[in-house]
Amino acid sequence: MKISTVIRHTLTHLFIITLGLIMIYPIAWMIVSSFKPNNMIFSDPGLIPKTVTTDNYVSGWEGYAGTTFGTFFKNAFVICVLAIIGNVISCTMAAYAFARLNFVGKGVWFIVMMGTMMLPGHVTLVPRYILFNTFGWVGSIRPIVVPRFLATDAFFVFLLVQFIRTLPKEIEEAAIIDGCGKFGVFLRIIVPLAFPAMVTTALFTFLWTWDDFFNHLLYLTRPDTFTVSRALRTFVGDAGAVTNWGGALAMGTLSIIPAFILFFSLQKYFVQGISTTGLKG
Amino acid sequence: MRNMSGTAKFFRNNAVAYMFLTPWLLGFFVLTLYPMLYSLRLSFTDYDFTQPDSTQWIGFDNYRKMYGSIIGESKFTSSTGEEMRVDRYYKKSLSVTFTYVFISVPLKLVVALAVAMLMNQKLRGVSFYRAVYYIPTLLGGSVAIAVLWRKLFEKDGLVNDFLGTLGFTNLPSWITNPEYSLYTLVLLTVWQFGSSMIIFLAGLKQIPQEYYEAASVDGAGKTRQFFAITIPLLSPVILFNLVMQVIYAFQSFTQAYIIGGGKGGVLNSTLFYTLHLYIQGWTYHELGYASAMAWVLLLIIGGITGMIFISSKWWVSYGTGE
Known part of the structure; x- marks a missing residue:
């Protein structure tokens, strides 16, 4: 390699690293500060704490209105798991129909499905709320979970359609000749082969549901049903003032751990999901 | 004409397909189409969540409340002949949202493209760098980060500490100063350029x-190559990113809600459209009005994405970029 190329590459690396450090500094600071005593969070901007304490985790964990963060984490996980099950089943079923089956009105329904992908959720917000309220569902997790079983996240239907279309048709044709029905093809061939796209669906369903705040704000009305994201909001007072900063940063740090673990263990599914459908973010 | 077995097969194929489609169809009719039509109907009423039985048809009054705010009226004559107040903060919420969208989206895309080009080199460790740059996007939408953002941009926050060491004095509280608070949200959005970057890459x-x-x-030269090769061949991707980010940005809610403490911030400087809609609907129980606001939002987003698509005829090339 020429000297000039080496210098250019070194400079590029330096630049990328510096910019990257600036980018993740706030998050690193949050994690470090969650271990600082409450009165030192303000006075100590550095990344190396002068005193280390776990007090913030104790005080933050106490939670809100007598409910601890243990419950908030459990609630969030329950909602996420149900949402994942719902999305994976319903979206894969719809995607199989769109990608492989022939039926009357297919073209129209596909356009409709793509249209709902771009539809701002607010036009359905009020009637959905009224509807769920008449069912007596407001205050429970049902308004958040049940729609997932009806494939309302069209993004994932689209993702799975794109993926299933790339699968070789020969295996399915051979299976049909061997007497396998459409359901058999779906369960024995499509589901195993489309597994990577289903993992991507599960992954993003988890993240969006975990981070979702608006639906949790609307529908989870009792503190013992709060999720982590809904509960974090209770650290911020109505005027925007925060009294227990240490607790807020500590619970904030805990709240991002699941996303971190998933991201670093399933990175390739992230890249695949984003670059095939441009999943929002 | 099909023979009998052909017809039977035709029906069976359709039945099977529609069985697979049933969850989605049910969701579409019950949770999308019916709510859309219902909210359109509600937008012409004074539906109040606490007293649904006294709901009345009020024609275009809800829309008039928005229009009046834009043209600067304070009152107007309603369809029943009474005097009605306009929505005082509607215009503010519109201008806050438009400012936010028109600054944050282009900025985010420019940064995303610049970083993507930086990463599109034969460098060691690119996949690691890409992961690091994606972290803010991974976490940025969470309540935890919004709470953190408040802390960073307060008067005694990290940002001012840093600026202080550079010699700046008399620094404001960026969060509570109405001149700057919106830009802390813009910055928070631009910081999350990860998805666009991966798509550009x-x-x-x-x-x-x-x-x-x-x-x-x-x-x-490099500049000429950028404008003559990179931009034209990348233009479909730019279009896609632009449309998705615009749609997404108009619906931003969580960060403004947390940073404003459940309200629109000081002097409503961060009163996003969706936040205003939420307050009207769920604090003041004016769900009829909230529905009207939602329909106007749909028209705004539809109009702007429509204009982007029309304009794309002149700047997007689907040429020979195989």
Whole structure:
């Protein structure tokens, strides 16, 4: 390699690293500060704490209105798991129909499905709320979970359609000749082969549901049903003032751990999901 | 004409397909189409959540409340002949949202493209760098980060500490100063350029290296190559990112809600459209009005994405970029 190329590459690396450090500094600071005593969070901007304490985790964990963060984490996980099950089943079923089956009105329904992908959720917000309220569902997790079983996240239907279309048709044709029905093809061939796209669906369903705040704000009305994201909001007072900063940063740090673990263990599914459908973010 | 077995097969195939489609169809009719029509109907009423039985048809009054705010009226004559107040903060919420969208989206895309080009080199460790740059996007939408953002941009926050060491004095509290608070949200959005970056990176990898080599031979410099090769061949990807980010940005809610403490911030400087809609609907129980606001939002988003698509005829090329 020429000297000039080496210098250019070194400079590029330096630049990328510096910019990257600036980018993740706030998050690193949050994690470090969650271990600082409450009165030192303000006075100590550095990344190396002068005193280390776990007090913030104790005080933050106490939670809100007598409910601890243990419950908030459990609630969030329950909602996420149900949402994942719902999305994976319903979206894969719809995607199989769109990608492989022939039926009357297919073209129209596909356009409709793509249209709902771009539809701002607010036009359905009020009637959905009224509807769920008449069912007596407001205050429970049902308004958040049940729609997932009806494939309302069209993004994932689209993702799975794109993926299933790339699968070789020969295996399915051979299976049909061997007497396998459409359901058999779906369960024995499509589901195993489309597994990577289903993992991507599960992954993003988890993240969006975990981070979702608006639906949790609307529908989870009792503190013992709060999720982590809904509960974090209770650290911020109505005027925007925060009294227990240490607790807020500590619970904030805990709240991002699941996303971190998933991201670093399933990175390739992230890249695949984003670059095939441009999943929002 | 089909023979009998053909007809039977035709019906069976359709039945099977529609069985697979049933959950989605049910969701579409019950949770999308019916709510859309219902909210359109509600937008012409004074539906109040606490007293649904006294709901009345009020024609275009809800829309008039928004229009009046835009043209600067304070009152107007309603369809029943009474005097009605306009929505005082509607215009503010519109201008806050438009400012936010029109600054944050282009900025985010420019940063995303610049970083994607930086990453699109034969460098060691690119996949690691890409992961690090994606972290803010991974976490940025969470309540935890919004709470953190408040802390960073307060008077005694990290940002001012840093600026202080550079010699700046008399620094404001960026969060509570109405002149700056919206820009802390813009920054929070731009910081999350990860998804757009990954999409740009995938697009850049599709551009054949030979194009650049040929251009180099012909004596075209880096800048010329960027405008003559990169931008045109990437234009479909730019269009896609632009449309998705605009749609997404108009619906931003969580960060403004947390940073404003459940309200629109000081002097409503961060009163996003969706936040205003939420307050009207769920604090004041004016769900009829909230529905009207939602329909106007749909029209705004539809109009702007429509204009982007029409304009794309002049700047997007679906040429020979195989």
